[in-house]
Amino acid sequence: MGDxxxxxxLYDRLTRPMxxxxxxxxxxxxxxxxxxxxxxxxxxxxANLAHYPADVTLTVLEPDGAMxxxxxxxxxxxxxxxxxxxxxxxxxxxxxxxxxxxxxxTVDDLxxxxxxxxxxxxxxxxxxxxxxxxxxxxxxxxxxxxTPVWSRVVPGCRLDRxxxxxxxxxGLAVTDCERFHLPRGNVFVGAAVQGAARLRSAx
Ligand SMILES: C[S@@+](CC[C@H](N)C(=O)[O-])C[C@H]1O[C@@H](n2cnc3c(N)ncnc32)[C@H](O)[C@@H]1O
Numbered sequence: 001m002g003d004x005x006x007x008x009x010l011y012d013r014l015t016r017p018m019x020x021x022x023x024x025x026x027x028x029x030x031x032x033x034x035x036x037x038x039x040x041x042x043x044x045x046x047a048n049l050a051h052y053p054a055d056v057t058l059t060v061l062e063p064d065g066a067m068x069x070x071x072x073x074x075x076x077x078x079x080x081x082x083x084x085x086x087x088x089x090x091x092x093x094x095x096x097x098x099x100x101x102x103x104x105x106t107v108d109d110l111x112x113x114x115x116x117x118x119x120x121x122x123x124x125x126x127x128x129x130x131x132x133x134x135x136x137x138x139x140x141x142x143x144x145x146x147t148p149v150w151s152r153v154v155p156g157c158r159l160d161r162x163x164x165x166x167x168x169x170x171g172l173a174v175t176d177c178e179r180f181h182l183p184r185g186n187v188f189v190g191a192a193v194q195g196a197a198r199l200r201s202a203x
Contacts, residue, residue, distance in 0.1 A: 001063055001084065001108075004155045008066035011045050019047070021183030027051045027101065030128050030194055036096030039120060041085050041113075042103035046071035049078070056097070061088055085113040093122045101130040104163040106156040114163075114170035118199065127172060127197040131163045132182060135191035146188055159188055164195075173203030 015023070024047075031051040040048060043060035044067050052058060062068045063084040072078060081088060085107055098117050107113040117127060134140045143159035151157050164174055177195035185192070 001156065003065040003067075005066040007155055008045065008064065008070055011067075011070075012047070015047070017184040018182055023183055024051075026130060026194055030101070030130050031099065033126065033128055033196065034097045034099060035126075037094065038097040038099060039090075039095045039117075040099040040101075041117065042100070042106065043067070043071050043080065044102075046074040046078075048099065048101060049074050059095075061085060084108075085116055088116070090120045092119050093125075094120045096122055096125050098125070098127045099129075100127065100163075102132065104129070104131050104166070105158050105161055108156070110161060110163065110166045111170060114166055114172065118170055118172055121199060123199060124202050125199065127167070128195075129163065129167075129197065130192070130194045132159075132185075132189045132192045133162050133164070133179075134160045139187065139190070143188060150188060164193055167197050171200050172197040173200045175203055 027048055028051045031048060032053065034052055034056050036056065038056045038058045040058065040060045043062045060078060060080045061083060062071060062080050063082065068080050068082060071080060086109055098121055104110060121127065134143050147158050147160045150159055164177060167174055174195060174197045177193055179193055181190050182192045
Protein backbone atom coordinates (compact mmCIF):
# COMPACT_ATOMS: atom_id res chain seq x y z
CA MET A 1 0.00 0.00 0.00
CA GLY A 2 1.16 3.56 -0.67
CA ASP A 3 1.05 6.70 1.45
CA UNK A 4 -2.20 8.63 1.90
CA UNK A 5 -1.23 12.20 2.84
CA UNK A 6 -4.74 13.67 2.51
CA UNK A 7 -6.32 10.92 4.62
CA UNK A 8 -3.55 11.29 7.21
CA UNK A 9 -4.01 15.08 7.31
CA LEU A 10 -7.79 14.74 7.81
CA TYR A 11 -7.84 11.71 10.12
CA ASP A 12 -7.75 13.47 13.50
CA ARG A 13 -10.28 16.10 12.37
CA LEU A 14 -12.67 13.44 11.02
CA THR A 15 -12.49 11.28 14.14
CA ARG A 16 -12.57 14.12 16.70
CA PRO A 17 -16.38 13.96 17.22
CA MET A 18 -16.11 10.22 17.95
CA UNK A 19 -13.10 10.70 20.22
CA UNK A 20 -14.83 13.44 22.20
CA UNK A 21 -18.09 11.49 22.24
CA UNK A 22 -16.53 8.55 24.07
CA UNK A 23 -13.99 6.81 21.81
CA UNK A 24 -11.03 8.33 23.68
CA UNK A 25 -12.49 7.07 26.96
CA UNK A 26 -12.84 3.59 25.42
CA UNK A 27 -9.23 3.67 24.22
CA UNK A 28 -8.14 4.43 27.79
CA UNK A 29 -10.28 1.61 29.19
CA UNK A 30 -8.97 -0.90 26.62
CA UNK A 31 -5.31 0.03 26.91
CA UNK A 32 -5.22 0.02 30.70
CA UNK A 33 -4.92 -3.79 30.26
CA UNK A 34 -1.77 -3.51 28.09
CA UNK A 35 1.36 -4.87 29.75
CA UNK A 36 4.99 -5.76 29.05
CA UNK A 37 6.14 -5.79 25.43
CA UNK A 38 3.34 -4.27 23.36
CA UNK A 39 2.85 -4.30 19.58
CA UNK A 40 0.34 -1.84 18.14
CA UNK A 41 -0.80 -2.76 14.62
CA UNK A 42 -1.44 0.22 12.32
CA UNK A 43 -0.83 3.05 14.77
CA UNK A 44 -2.16 5.72 12.39
CA UNK A 45 -1.67 9.24 13.72
CA UNK A 46 -1.01 7.93 17.24
CA ALA A 47 -4.46 8.27 18.83
CA ASN A 48 -3.64 5.50 21.32
CA LEU A 49 -0.30 6.83 22.51
CA ALA A 50 -1.64 8.93 25.38
CA HIS A 51 -3.52 5.94 26.79
CA TYR A 52 -0.78 3.35 27.40
CA PRO A 53 0.39 2.57 30.93
CA ALA A 54 3.76 4.25 31.51
CA ASP A 55 5.66 0.98 32.06
CA VAL A 56 4.98 -0.79 28.72
CA THR A 57 7.58 -1.15 25.96
CA LEU A 58 5.80 -0.13 22.79
CA THR A 59 6.54 -1.06 19.16
CA VAL A 60 4.22 0.19 16.41
CA LEU A 61 3.65 -1.16 12.90
CA GLU A 62 2.62 1.53 10.40
CA PRO A 63 3.08 1.10 6.65
CA ASP A 64 1.85 4.59 5.65
CA GLY A 65 4.61 7.24 5.72
CA ALA A 66 2.14 10.14 6.09
CA MET A 67 0.63 8.48 9.16
CA UNK A 68 4.08 7.73 10.57
CA UNK A 69 5.12 11.40 10.33
CA UNK A 70 2.08 12.45 12.37
CA UNK A 71 2.68 9.76 14.96
CA UNK A 72 6.32 10.78 15.30
CA UNK A 73 5.24 14.39 15.82
CA UNK A 74 3.39 13.13 18.93
CA UNK A 75 6.37 11.08 20.16
CA UNK A 76 9.68 11.53 18.32
CA UNK A 77 11.24 8.62 20.26
CA UNK A 78 8.57 6.09 19.26
CA UNK A 79 9.73 2.74 17.82
CA UNK A 80 7.79 2.50 14.54
CA UNK A 81 8.39 -0.29 12.04
CA UNK A 82 7.45 0.99 8.57
CA UNK A 83 5.68 -2.07 7.29
CA UNK A 84 2.35 -3.90 7.32
CA UNK A 85 1.36 -6.89 9.44
CA UNK A 86 1.63 -9.26 6.51
CA UNK A 87 5.31 -8.33 5.93
CA UNK A 88 6.48 -7.78 9.50
CA UNK A 89 9.03 -10.22 10.82
CA UNK A 90 9.08 -10.97 14.55
CA UNK A 91 10.11 -14.23 16.21
CA UNK A 92 7.30 -16.28 17.78
CA UNK A 93 6.27 -15.28 21.33
CA UNK A 94 7.63 -11.72 20.96
CA UNK A 95 4.84 -9.76 22.64
CA UNK A 96 2.78 -9.80 25.84
CA UNK A 97 0.11 -7.60 24.25
CA UNK A 98 -0.95 -6.87 20.69
CA UNK A 99 -3.28 -3.90 20.12
CA UNK A 100 -5.62 -3.47 17.13
CA UNK A 101 -7.88 -0.42 17.06
CA UNK A 102 -9.81 0.48 13.90
CA UNK A 103 -7.30 -1.40 11.78
CA UNK A 104 -8.62 -4.92 11.12
CA UNK A 105 -11.09 -3.35 8.66
CA THR A 106 -8.08 -2.29 6.58
CA VAL A 107 -5.54 -5.14 6.53
CA ASP A 108 -5.56 -6.85 3.12
CA ASP A 109 -5.51 -10.42 4.41
CA LEU A 110 -7.45 -10.51 7.69
CA UNK A 111 -7.03 -14.23 8.39
CA UNK A 112 -3.31 -14.12 7.51
CA UNK A 113 -2.73 -11.04 9.68
CA UNK A 114 -4.48 -12.62 12.67
CA UNK A 115 -2.48 -15.83 12.24
CA UNK A 116 0.73 -13.78 12.39
CA UNK A 117 -0.49 -11.82 15.42
CA UNK A 118 -1.33 -15.11 17.12
CA UNK A 119 2.20 -16.43 16.49
CA UNK A 120 3.78 -13.24 17.92
CA UNK A 121 1.83 -13.46 21.17
CA UNK A 122 3.41 -15.16 24.17
CA UNK A 123 1.43 -18.16 25.46
CA UNK A 124 -0.23 -15.98 28.14
CA UNK A 125 -0.41 -12.92 25.85
CA UNK A 126 -3.42 -10.75 25.13
CA UNK A 127 -4.85 -9.28 21.93
CA UNK A 128 -6.74 -6.08 22.78
CA UNK A 129 -9.17 -4.89 20.12
CA UNK A 130 -11.58 -2.07 19.38
CA UNK A 131 -12.96 -2.39 15.85
CA UNK A 132 -15.94 -1.41 13.78
CA UNK A 133 -17.85 -4.37 12.36
CA UNK A 134 -20.61 -5.26 9.95
CA UNK A 135 -24.02 -4.63 11.47
CA UNK A 136 -26.94 -7.02 11.15
CA UNK A 137 -29.99 -6.94 8.87
CA UNK A 138 -30.58 -4.08 6.42
CA UNK A 139 -27.68 -1.93 7.65
CA UNK A 140 -25.30 -4.85 7.13
CA UNK A 141 -26.53 -5.32 3.57
CA UNK A 142 -26.02 -1.61 2.93
CA UNK A 143 -22.45 -1.91 4.26
CA UNK A 144 -21.78 -4.80 1.85
CA UNK A 145 -23.06 -2.72 -1.07
CA UNK A 146 -21.11 0.38 -0.01
CA THR A 147 -17.75 -1.33 0.65
CA PRO A 148 -16.32 -1.17 -2.92
CA VAL A 149 -16.80 2.63 -3.04
CA TRP A 150 -16.12 3.27 0.67
CA SER A 151 -12.79 1.47 0.57
CA ARG A 152 -11.61 3.83 -2.16
CA VAL A 153 -12.65 6.94 -0.24
CA VAL A 154 -11.32 5.70 3.13
CA PRO A 155 -8.20 3.85 1.98
CA GLY A 156 -8.69 0.09 2.20
CA CYS A 157 -11.44 0.26 4.85
CA ARG A 158 -13.98 -2.58 4.53
CA LEU A 159 -17.38 -2.22 6.18
CA ASP A 160 -18.37 -5.86 5.70
CA ARG A 161 -16.07 -7.64 8.16
CA UNK A 162 -16.55 -9.45 11.44
CA UNK A 163 -13.12 -9.49 13.10
CA UNK A 164 -14.42 -11.52 16.07
CA UNK A 165 -15.39 -14.42 13.79
CA UNK A 166 -11.99 -14.07 12.09
CA UNK A 167 -10.17 -14.13 15.45
CA UNK A 168 -11.89 -17.38 16.39
CA UNK A 169 -11.06 -18.87 12.98
CA UNK A 170 -7.41 -17.90 13.54
CA GLY A 171 -7.22 -19.96 16.74
CA LEU A 172 -7.83 -17.20 19.27
CA ALA A 173 -10.30 -17.42 22.13
CA VAL A 174 -12.27 -14.21 22.55
CA THR A 175 -12.46 -13.88 26.33
CA ASP A 176 -14.11 -10.48 26.54
CA CYS A 177 -16.29 -8.79 23.91
CA GLU A 178 -18.59 -5.81 24.29
CA ARG A 179 -20.73 -4.82 21.33
CA PHE A 180 -21.61 -1.14 21.16
CA HIS A 181 -22.35 1.69 18.75
CA LEU A 182 -19.48 4.07 18.04
CA PRO A 183 -20.29 7.45 19.58
CA ARG A 184 -21.40 9.82 16.81
CA GLY A 185 -20.95 7.02 14.29
CA ASN A 186 -22.92 6.93 11.05
CA VAL A 187 -24.91 4.47 8.98
CA PHE A 188 -21.66 3.01 7.57
CA VAL A 189 -19.28 3.03 10.55
CA GLY A 190 -21.35 2.43 13.69
CA ALA A 191 -21.53 -1.12 15.01
CA ALA A 192 -18.35 -1.91 16.93
CA VAL A 193 -16.68 -4.37 19.29
CA GLN A 194 -14.21 -3.90 22.13
CA GLY A 195 -12.53 -6.70 24.02
CA ALA A 196 -9.69 -9.14 24.47
CA ALA A 197 -8.58 -12.45 23.01
CA ARG A 198 -5.99 -15.03 24.06
CA LEU A 199 -4.36 -18.07 22.51
CA ARG A 200 -6.98 -20.80 22.64
CA SER A 201 -4.75 -23.10 24.74
CA ALA A 202 -4.34 -20.34 27.38
CA UNK A 203 -8.02 -19.35 27.69
C1 LIG B 1 -8.21 3.72 10.31
S1 LIG B 1 -6.53 3.87 10.68
C2 LIG B 1 -6.56 3.56 12.44
C3 LIG B 1 -5.39 4.16 13.15
C4 LIG B 1 -5.33 3.88 14.65
N1 LIG B 1 -5.15 2.47 14.92
C5 LIG B 1 -6.52 4.40 15.40
O1 LIG B 1 -7.08 3.68 16.23
O2 LIG B 1 -6.86 5.58 15.20
C6 LIG B 1 -5.84 2.35 10.05
C7 LIG B 1 -4.33 2.36 10.03
O3 LIG B 1 -3.86 1.04 9.75
C8 LIG B 1 -2.79 1.11 8.84
N2 LIG B 1 -2.75 -0.16 8.09
C9 LIG B 1 -3.42 -0.46 6.95
N3 LIG B 1 -3.15 -1.72 6.56
C10 LIG B 1 -2.29 -2.22 7.47
C11 LIG B 1 -1.65 -3.48 7.60
N4 LIG B 1 -1.85 -4.45 6.72
N5 LIG B 1 -0.83 -3.67 8.66
C12 LIG B 1 -0.63 -2.66 9.56
N6 LIG B 1 -1.21 -1.44 9.48
C13 LIG B 1 -2.03 -1.23 8.45
C14 LIG B 1 -3.11 2.31 7.98
O4 LIG B 1 -1.96 2.84 7.35
C15 LIG B 1 -3.73 3.27 8.99
O5 LIG B 1 -2.77 4.09 9.58
